[in-house]
Amino acid sequence: MSDKPSDDSSSASGLPDDVWEQFIRDTERDIRSSAPKEPSARARMVTERLRDQDARGEQPPGWRTGPAGQGANRRAARRRKVWAVLGVTVAAALVVVALKPSLLPGDPFGNGSQAAEASPLPDETAKPTAAPGASDPETPTLDRPFAGSPALRWADGEDGIVLPEAKAVGAVSADRVEEALKLTKKLLVGANLDPKTVRGARPAAALSVLDPKQPELLDDLDTGLGSPSREHDPVTLFSRFDPDEVRPAGDVIKTRGRMTFKKGTQGGVAVRADYTFVYPVVRADGPPEVARTIVRRVLDVELADPARYKVTPGRLLLVEYDQEIGNSACDVYDGYLHPGFPSSRSEGPDPSGPATDPYDRSKELDHGDGGNCGTVTRT
Structure with a gap:
């Protein structure tokens, strides 16, 4: 040039x-x-x-990323490539996060402010083959009343009562089957989940589902609710706690179970409901120590054909009912459940029956002779 x-x-x-x-x-x-x-x-x-x-x-050591393992090194190298492209945007975001870390999803800094609970279980559609596995040995609290319990992953309240798809059974239409299933759910809710029932009030909603043309049944239930005794004990059908003794620990009752149906014996559809309810409670006037009572109920009901039998349309016949109660005082027949707290012994005599897992839904209910009070392996 x-x-x-x-x-x-x-x-x-x-x-x-x-x-x-x-x-x-x-x-x-x-x-x-x-x-x-x-x-x-x-x-x-x-x-x-x-x-x-x-x-x-x-x-x-010290080359590129320091003395970390090879896997971390490779991730760091890739991360730096992304950082080079997104450096300006991320830097601006970091300023915002530094001022308000709650904008980050989850709990990245491990401060426990948004501790993730265990993922919920799918609905129970068949009989379980075994008891639930062991849970972490955590002490329940008012904030986490189901800590350390398999019920932590169960559905809340009515969400745990999932109706199966209604199908015609013989001459009984699918609509009649659906009606029977819904009435059965109403009975379960009124007897075990209604806040008034759980707090010891008369279970009016549950009683309204039962056919008044079963006079002996309703008379027995009324007797038990008015003058409870060993022969007429309302907790065999209703979950009730003495409000002067305990109060619910929160608003959630955990529920798990299933419902099945088949052709009935009185021209209608027969429904079997097998559900377990877990109730966390605290003393009404004591320290906030949480105890749990577990109640499993098996009901056999039937929606009969009013054209062939003397029944009330839209009401259920209660054919049979059974229960198993975990963590409630034995030989106390005052119409209430009485949970035992870890810091004190429950009322009544020492248990003499076998130990059972109240969360084991794979076994049939053990009727025994009704004379022995057993122990539970966990609550």
Whole structure:
């Protein structure tokens, strides 16, 4: 390149000579500074050694990421590539997070403010084959009344009573089957989940589902609710606690079970309901110590054909009912459940029967002779 332009070029450009010379000097300086430089002999040796160590998997500590394992190194390398692209955006986001860390999803800093509970179980559609596995030995609290219990993963209240798909049974239409299933759920809810019932009030909603043309049954239930005794004990059908003794620990009762149906014996559809309810409670006037009572109920009901039998349309016949109660005082027949708290012994005599797992829904209910009070392996 000529240091000075020709007369023609100078006149064409219209630039003075001193300006053109300054342009030439700046251009040559920029070209020299941007030209690739040959690395020194030491630089070539270091580069070659590191390349060989990388090939042998002998990356030295402190190189790129520090003394972490190879898996972390690879993640860090990829993370840095993303960071290079998103650096400006992420840097701005970090300022916001520093001012308000709650914007991050979950609980990334482990402060427990949003502790994740165990994932819920799918609905029970068949008889379980075994008892639930062991849970972490956690002490229940008012904030987490189901801690340490398999029921932690169960559904809440009515959500745990999932009706099966209604299908015709013989001459009984699918609509009649659906009616029977809904009435059975109403009975279960009124007897075991209604807040008034659980707090010891008369279970009016549950009683309204039962056919009044079963006079002996309703008379027995009324007797038990008014004058409870061993022969007429309302807790065999209703979950009731003495409000002067305990109060619910929160608003949630855990529920798990299933419902099945078949052709009935009185021209209708027969429904079997097998459900377990878990009640966390605290003393009414004591320390906030949480105890849990577990009640499993098995009901056999039938929606009979009013055209063939003397029954009330839209009401259920209660054919049979059974229960198993875990963590309630034995030989106390005052119409209430009486949970035992860890810090004190429950009322009544020492248990003499076998130990059972109240969460084991894989077994049939053990009727025994009704004379022995057993123990529970967990609550």
